[in-house]
Amino acid sequence: TESFDEECDYLFKAVLIGDSAVGKSNLLSRFAKNEFCLESKPTIGVEFAYRNIRVGDKLIKAQIWDTAGQERFRAITSSYYRGALGALLVYDITRKSTFESLKKWLKEVREFGSRELVVVLVGNKSDLAQYREVNLEDGRSLAQLEDLSFMETSAKENLNVEEAFLQMITRIYQLSC
Numbered sequence: 001t002e003s004f005d006e007e008c009d010y011l012f013k014a015v016l017i018g019d020s021a022v023g024k025s026n027l028l029s030r031f032a033k034n035e036f037c038l039e040s041k042p043t044i045g046v047e048f049a050y051r052n053i054r055v056g057d058k059l060i061k062a063q064i065w066d067t068a069g070q071e072r073f074r075a076i077t078s079s080y081y082r083g084a085l086g087a088l089l090v091y092d093i094t095r096k097s098t099f100e101s102l103k104k105w106l107k108e109v110r111e112f113g114s115r116e117l118v119v120v121l122v123g124n125k126s127d128l129a130q131y132r133e134v135n136l137e138d139g140r141s142l143a144q145l146e147d148l149s150f151m152e153t154s155a156k157e158n159l160n161v162e163e164a165f166l167q168m169i170t171r172i173y174q175l176s177c
């Protein structure tokens with residue numbers, strides 16, 4: 001990873017969205033600090049984290065916003081989305097209800113987000129395959145239908161986390177630079 005202070009060519013804001021406890025904060029801490037916490041508390045949320053990413057010969061500073069648990073009260077507001085170029089829309093493959101909420105989240109994203117917002121759909125907790133309630137194919141079909149990128153991840157086992165963020169960041173770069 002690049003150091004925080006290095007000169008950047010671009011600054012991108014992206015947001016994490018999805019139901020409570022799907023693993024948003026752990027995906028971010030894995031991506032930004034390579035940390036995972038088994039008992040992360042929903043009320044303790046950083047506002048955002050940074051990571052510098054090289055795409056081609058450009059250095060991009062990705063500023064990723066996390067909720068501080070407001071999603072529990074459906075209290076995410078338009079200011080959270082303001083200026084965002086990307087979103088990771090996260091559900092938990094072991095809880096069908098979090099997949100069923102995606103409709104609501106997509107509606108909100110389209111209402112508050114910019115028209116070109118790059119959305120990557122993420123089915124998290126792929127390490128818990130024995131408790132799976134959402135098939136890989138269901139995630140894939142929804143993504144296809146809604147024209148989103150898609151990936152299953154595990155913040156715990158560090159599977160595909162880097163790939164999910166990088167896919168979003170690369171796509172933003174392709175669209176806006």
Ligand code: GDP
Nearest residue numbers: 021022023024025026037038040125154155156
């Ligand atoms: P958030 O509310 O969406 O920010 O979810 P958190 O990141 O706080 O995670 C909620 C719970 O799920 C915590 O107990 C995490 O340890 C756990 N968790 C997050 N990601 C994973 C994962 O990939 N696998 C497993 N097994 N647990 C996870």
Ligand code: MG
Nearest residue numbers: 024025042045
């Ligand atoms: Mg959180």
